[in-house]
Amino acid sequence: MFRRRALLGVPPLLLPALAAAQAPEGFPARAITVVSGYAPGGVTDITSRAVADRMGRELGVPMVVENRAGAATSVASTAVAQARPDGYSVLMGTSTLAINPALQPNLTPREPLKELAPVGMVFRTAFVLHVHPALPVQDTAGLIAWCRANPGKLNFGSSGTGAVNHLAQALFAQRAGIEVTHIPYRGGAPALLDLRAGRIQAMFQAVLEALPSLQDKGTRGLAISSAERSALLPDLPPVAAALPGFDVVFWQGLFAPSGTPAPVLARLEAALAAATRDPALQARMAESGVVIAPGDAAALRRLLEEETAMWGGLIRAADIRPD
Known part of the structure; x- marks a missing residue:
């Protein structure tokens, strides 16, 4: 009652401005900007928009995705790290937050764990380990055995130095105790063309990108990179x-x-928890090879801490440097 009476003396034209100024306490009161470090149209962008739309309905305000690609997603993450901390600018951050501090320490934010506040998990998407059909291996153990018998002879492609699928390959080689030759490309599409042609013999690739080649037998799938199987490739x-x-x-x-x-x-x-637990959203994203992964702020912080340590150690040990 006191609050209502206090507002009676406020000119009507000033009420919207007053509400906006007080919004963080009664959050939300206006549209929220969701900054993405990727260009429109890819799986990351599509997922960002689907989740933002579902969160917006939960919050009762629009959540507008703003694409700010550049500098290995650093443009987007820096913009949010430096934004006013009122909840109206948020970041759809990715694995690059765990990779950039070691791979490209000149990029900002240099300490994402200190400069950003985790809200919650959105998705996980695995890579398929696939090989040229002429390679005489049928499974992961066979690939490791072949590489041990032929050190350095396997050309292992990636979508670029420092990309997650490159780091997956480096981690695979390190843990298997094998020597392979890394062949970086500018994107997954040209790498896949060379894999199909036999100019490289293996690569980790996003499931959705690899699926057509696996289906037409242009490449042979050996395994999935995640601990759990892929709904799109359940036999791997x-x-x-x-x-x-x-x-x-x-x-x-x-x-x-x-x-x-x-x-x-x-x-x-x-709001994010409600969105990521929506069966309709989960089913829609599964068609794109994306596993919506509910997880609270603590789970996201733990993941970022663990991967920052893991990727940082690998990058330093293998002396991985950006092209």
């Missing part, structure tokens, strides 16, 4: 069946600027 076992503990995925999570008030973070986290 995890790499972990041959290398226990191997679990590599490309992931996406929602972040806010560090210093965002706890009630605002809690409201965003609740």
Whole structure:
């Protein structure tokens, strides 16, 4: 009652501005910008828009995706890290947050764990390990044995130095104790063309990108990089069946600027949880090879901490440097 009476003396034209100024406490009151570090049209962008739309319905305000590609997603993550911490600018962050500090330490934010506040998990998407059909191997154990017998002779492609599928290959070689030759490309499409032609013999590739080639027998699938099987390739076992503990995925999570008030973070986290648990959204994303992965802020923070340590150690040990 006191609040209502206090507002009676406020000119009507100033009420919207007053509401906006007070919005963080009663969050939300206006549209929220969701910044993505990827160009429109890809799986990451499509998922961002689907989740943002579902979250917006939960919050009762639009969540507008803004694509700010560049500098290995650093343009987007820096924009949010430096934004006002009021909940109206959030980041669809990805695995690059765990990779960039070691691979490209000149990029910002240099310390994502300090400069961004985790909100929750969005998705995980695995890679398929596939090979040229002429390679005389049928499974992961066979590939490892072949590489041990032929050190350095396997040309292992990737979509670029420092990409998650390149790091998956480097981690695979390290844990298997094998020597392979890394052949980086500018994207997955040209790498796949060379794999089909036999100019390279193996690569980790996003399931959806590899699927047509697997279906027409242009390549042979050996395993899936995640600890769990892929719904699109249920017959392929995890790499972990041959290398226990191997679990590599490309992931996406929602972040806010560090210093965002706890009630605002809690409201965003609740809306994200509702969105990622929506069966309709899960089914829609599964068609794109994406596993919607519900997980709270603590789970996302833990993942970022673990992967920052894992990828940082691998990058330094293997002396991986950007092209």
